[in-house]
Amino acid sequence: MEKTTDEKRQGESLIIEPNENNSKKLFIESYGCAMNFSDSEIVASILSKEGFNTTQHLEEADLVLVNTCSIRDKAEQTVRKRLEKYNAVKRINPKMKVGVLGCMAERLKSKFLEEEKIVDLVVGPDAYKDLPNLLSEVEAGRDAINVVLSKDETYGDISPVRLNTNGITALVSITRGCDNMCTFCVVPFTRGRERSRDPQSIIEEINDLATKGYKEITLLGQNVDSFLWYGGGLKKDFVNASDMQKATAVNFSKLLSLCAEAHPKMRIRFSTSNPQDMSLEVIKTMAKYDNICNHIHLPVQSGSNRILKAMNRLHTREEYFTLIDNIRSIIPDCVISQDMITGFPTETEEDHQDTLSLMEYVKYNFGYMFTYSERPGTLAERKLDDDVPESTKKRRLSEVIELQLKHSEFRTKQYLGKTVEVLVERQSKKSNLHWSGRTQQNIVAVFPKENHKIGDFVNVKVTDCTKATLIGNAIDIVQQK
Ligand code: SAH
Ligand code: F3S
Numbered sequence: 001m002e003k004t005t006d007e008k009r010q011g012e013s014l015i016i017e018p019n020e021n022n023s024k025k026l027f028i029e030s031y032g033c034a035m036n037f038s039d040s041e042i043v044a045s046i047l048s049k050e051g052f053n054t055t056q057h058l059e060e061a062d063l064v065l066v067n068t069c070s071i072r073d074k075a076e077q078t079v080r081k082r083l084e085k086y087n088a089v090k091r092i093n094p095k096m097k098v099g100v101l102g103c104m105a106e107r108l109k110s111k112f113l114e115e116e117k118i119v120d121l122v123v124g125p126d127a128y129k130d131l132p133n134l135l136s137e138v139e140a141g142r143d144a145i146n147v148v149l150s151k152d153e154t155y156g157d158i159s160p161v162r163l164n165t166n167g168i169t170a171l172v173s174i175t176r177g178c179d180n181m182c183t184f185c186v187v188p189f190t191r192g193r194e195r196s197r198d199p200q201s202i203i204e205e206i207n208d209l210a211t212k213g214y215k216e217i218t219l220l221g222q223n224v225d226s227f228l229w230y231g232g233g234l235k236k237d238f239v240n241a242s243d244m245q246k247a248t249a250v251n252f253s254k255l256l257s258l259c260a261e262a263h264p265k266m267r268i269r270f271s272t273s274n275p276q277d278m279s280l281e282v283i284k285t286m287a288k289y290d291n292i293c294n295h296i297h298l299p300v301q302s303g304s305n306r307i308l309k310a311m312n313r314l315h316t317r318e319e320y321f322t323l324i325d326n327i328r329s330i331i332p333d334c335v336i337s338q339d340m341i342t343g344f345p346t347e348t349e350e351d352h353q354d355t356l357s358l359m360e361y362v363k364y365n366f367g368y369m370f371t372y373s374e375r376p377g378t379l380a381e382r383k384l385d386d387d388v389p390e391s392t393k394k395r396r397l398s399e400v401i402e403l404q405l406k407h408s409e410f411r412t413k414q415y416l417g418k419t420v421e422v423l424v425e426r427q428s429k430k431s432n433l434h435w436s437g438r439t440q441q442n443i444v445a446v447f448p449k450e451n452h453k454i455g456d457f458v459n460v461k462v463t464d465c466t467k468a469t470l471i472g473n474a475i476d477i478v479q480q481k
Contacts (some may be wrong), residue, residue, distance in 0.1 A: 019048055027061035029164075031079060032069025034220055034271065035191075036102055038066045038171040039158025041160035043101065043128050048161060050132050058089050061137070063097050065121075068104035070186045074375035076104055080116075081190070082385035087118045097122060097138050103190035106147050107377070113143050125176070125191050126150040129158075149177075149192035150424045151234050159208065166425055168215050168455050172205050172451045173197065174255065175221030179235065180274060182301075183312045183379040184344060184372060187222055194222070194319075198227045199250045203262050215455055216267035216421055219259070224270045225277035227252040253281040260289035267423060267440065269293045275300060275323055276314040294331050295442035299339030300322075304351035307344050312379070317358055324362050335411075335441035338367040340400055343393025345372070345384035352396045356403055362420040363407040365443065366468060371397050405467055420445060420470065421478055422460045424452055445470040452477065 026047055030040045043065065055061055064086055069075040083098070090096050097123030100112055106124035113119055121137045123131060124147035137144035155175055162170060178187050179194040206217055221227065230241045230249035238249070250258070259268050263429045268291055273282075275298055286292045302308055305316050315323075327334050340355065371393035374386040420439040422429055428434035436446045437458070446469060447460045457478035464471040 019053060021305075022048065022051045022053040024050075024052045024062045025055040025060055026063050026065065027055050027058050028065040028067065029082070030102075032071065032075060032103065034171050034218065035176075035222070036067045036069060036171060036449065037163075038160065038173045038220055039102065039125060039128070040065075041171075042158050042161050043067070043131065043156045045158050045161040046128055046131050050135065054121065054163070058086070059093060060374065061093075061096055061098065064089075065099045065101055068100055068102040070103035070190055070375065071106045072375075083116050083118055090118060097121065097135075099127070099134075099138075101128070102241045103186065106190040107186065109147050110145055113145065120144070122147065124149065124151045128155070129153075150195075151193055152195055152232055154195055154197035154201075156197045159205065161334055166454060167213060168423065168425055170209050170214050170217050171220050172202060172209075173220045174202055174270075175227050177384060178222035179226070180223055180276075180314075181312055182380070183383075184301075184341065184374040184375065186378055189377055191222065193234055193429070194226060195232070195234060196227045198228050198232065199258060201452060202255070203258060206259060206263060206266065208292070210263050210266055213301060213455065214266070214375050216269065217259075217458070219255070219268065219270040221270075222272065223274045223277060225252050225273050225279065226410050229255075229257055234476060251281075251294075252377040253279065253285045256282065256285045256292055256448055257289070260285075260292050263292055264289075267291055267293055267441070269295065271297045273298050274313075275320050278323060280326060283327055286334075287330050293440050293442060294333055295335040295337070295440075297337045297339075300358065301339060301341045302344060302347070302351065303355035304347070305354075307347055307351050310346065310380075310384070311341075311344060315355065320358070321361060333363040333441065335443065336362060338362070338369075338441075340367060340369045341372050341401055342396035343372045343388035343390075345380060345387055347372075347388050347396075352399070355396075355400065356451070359400070359403050359407065363410060364366075364404065365411045365441075366408050367404050369397060369400050369404065397401075409467045410419065412467060415443070415462045415470050416465060417462065418473060419459050419461050420472075422447070424454050424456045424458060426454065439470070443470055445472060445473055447472050447474050450474060 026041050030036045068079045086098050097120045098118050100119055101123050105122045112122045120348045122145040126149050127146035130146045134144035175196045177194040179191040181188050228251055230238055230245040374381050422437040422445045424437040424465045426436050428436040434446045435449050445460055452458050459476050460472040461475050462470045462472040
């Protein structure tokens with residue numbers, strides 16, 4: 001259950017529909033959060049115009065790109081190991097070029113070129129449009145780097161090439177960067193200032209997905225609830241925006257309504273919500289539209305007011321409870337999930353007990369739990385001693401995980417005997433006779449395949465469950481692809 005955003009999806013290589021005119025081969029793999037996977041689709045789209053088709057075979061690649069994560073030290077170590085693997089392949093295929101994209105590229109900049117001789121190209125998350133120029137540099141035998149962060153780049157004008165797709169669920173990025181400055185987090189440094197994407201281009205992307213038969217989209221951002229479009233640029237410029245711009249501004253709640261109304265049959269999800277920015281209006285909008293899924297990922301990180309403050313999370317434990325109460329009263333069947341960090345600097349046993357009691361109050365459906373990992377350059381690293389021993393961090397983590405498992409089981413059991421609507425996404429990992437999909441509330445469900453197929457919405461009667469998965473039988477089909 002210690003799922004982490006970087007462990008959830010590790011190093012998947014991506015493959016897209018080949019363009020017949022393209023002769024060069026790109027191997028691109030992604031680590032980390034959903035945003036990285038979404039970004040790799042943008043990169044593949046840019047490089048498709050430069051003559052690259054994707055391949056799943058590292059050995060035959062002309063260009064290898066790795067989209068990296070810096071969120072915890074472990075995520076960075078995983079990428080370093082991959083570079084060793086590329087090195088081995090390069091000995092056999094010396095013409096192969098290697099590029100590093102994403103958060104590690106932004107964090108380490110030219111140090112990457114010095115530390116890792118294999119790397120020819122370093123590109124930060126806002127510089128992907130410069131890839132064609134950078135590749136020319138590499139072709140000319142020079143190392144190439146662009147890690148300039150932007151105040152307005154949203155890649156809204158690039159239609160991503162869907163990679164490794166099941167043709168059913170897709171990621172749609174709506175904001176980039178983060179202005180929150182949580183003291184433990186490296187993201188504001190690697191992904192820059194927060195900016196929102198033009199709603200028009202978001203709707204167009206969803207229209208395109210609907211035409212292609214997609215059934216579910218996830219609106220993505222580091223902090224989706226702070227989405228604000230009034231013509232582009234940074235949020236602070238909103239203060240100086242014209243009255244007209246302010247009157248026509250679109251906030252996250254409005255964006256959700258726009259998406260829900262444009263495609264009433266499309267399931268709409270979003271991630272991630274920072275509790276301090278989630279408004280009542282958003283919760284009411286979720287309740288108003290059937291197709292906005294009743295799941296909120298609401299990371300809290302700690303249950304102690306003292307630690308929340310030290311983390312620069314701008315809400316108290318009591319305010320968080322009020323938010324939870326509001327969600328539960330407006331959307332009674334809403335699934336709520338968490339991210340939690342154990343062993344943040346100065347965390348005492350009492351703080352840790354506060355985390356456990358907060359969890360007891362909420363009884364989350366599931367969560368992603370981590371020990372604190374000090375990140376260079378963050379405020380916590382500069383101002384606080386990483387003073388909780390590793391063994392204590394780990395022991396607290398196991399206690400948090402154990403409690404979460406208990407709550408997951410409690411929540412999952414509530415579905416026994418009930419009928420849930422499942423969107424079929426793939427074959428079950430454990431049995432080729434079963435489909436796996438998710439309920440509207442984002443709970444995984446498996447059931448015998450019979451004559452159903454990927455993309456069907458199927459009513460499933462729940463007969464059994466594990467801690468995280470519902471098991472049942474299809475009783476009827478709701479809608480066919
Ligand atoms: N807003 C983001 C959060 C990004 S980081 C999102 O969209 O998911 C994801 C999670 O990683 C955080 O919620 C936090 O629980 C964890 N995390 C971030 N920095 C960390 C650190 N230095 N050590 C341990 N966990 C961390
Ligand atoms: Fe990181 Fe906090 Fe933003 S966790 S991504 S700084 S909301």
